[in-house]
Amino acid sequence: GQNIDQPTEMTATEGAIVQINCTYQTSGFNGLFWYQQHAGEAPTFLSYNVLDGLEEKGRFSSFLSRSKGYSYLLLKELQMKDSASYLCAVRDRVTGGGNKLTFGTGTQLKVEL
């Protein structure tokens, strides 16, 4: 199976930049996903990395290093609405036929004025 670790919670200031880290251990890595989940709502897709490097999408960027088993989600120009839980999820080509996602515990981000 996979071990996926994220910080439990983080606090940042409106307008600032925050980096949410995710480390994982998996036998057949086949992609890493970041999801955002507001309280009481379903998770929504933010980004996907399968190759090393940085993927940028507006105020959100995600980085992957497969050799280090490490990813981060970077949020720029933070807004109050970015207060949410951020979930790191890994797909493994060995487990579950390479189809299922395993989620980390999530990082609860609080954006303050």
Place this chain on the structure above:
Amino acid sequence: SAVISQKPSRDICQRGTSLTIQCQVDSQVTMMFWYRQQPGQSLTLIATANQGSEATYESGFVIDKFPISRPNLTFSTLTVSNMSPEDSSIYLCSVRQMNTEAFFGQGTRLTVV
């Protein structure tokens, strides 16, 4: 993207009873999954719903407790059987095509009293 309709959105049930949750997708999808999310926690995969055959359950989940149906490529049900207060949770349907991100239904918030 896929539009997922999950019903009911919430329910309060008596212990010992069963509840069936429905997941309807607006297009044919390759994979459908059922997750559980307990308060303040991340998503735990219950099972993969297989079209026309028995679901594939994760460790700790069994068919007698969580029977799943998937009669076609757009619809699945999850039943929570013989409920106890420990089953109080949010249950989420998720769909995915090969090599794409997963989409989630809005979830069913279940309270067992």
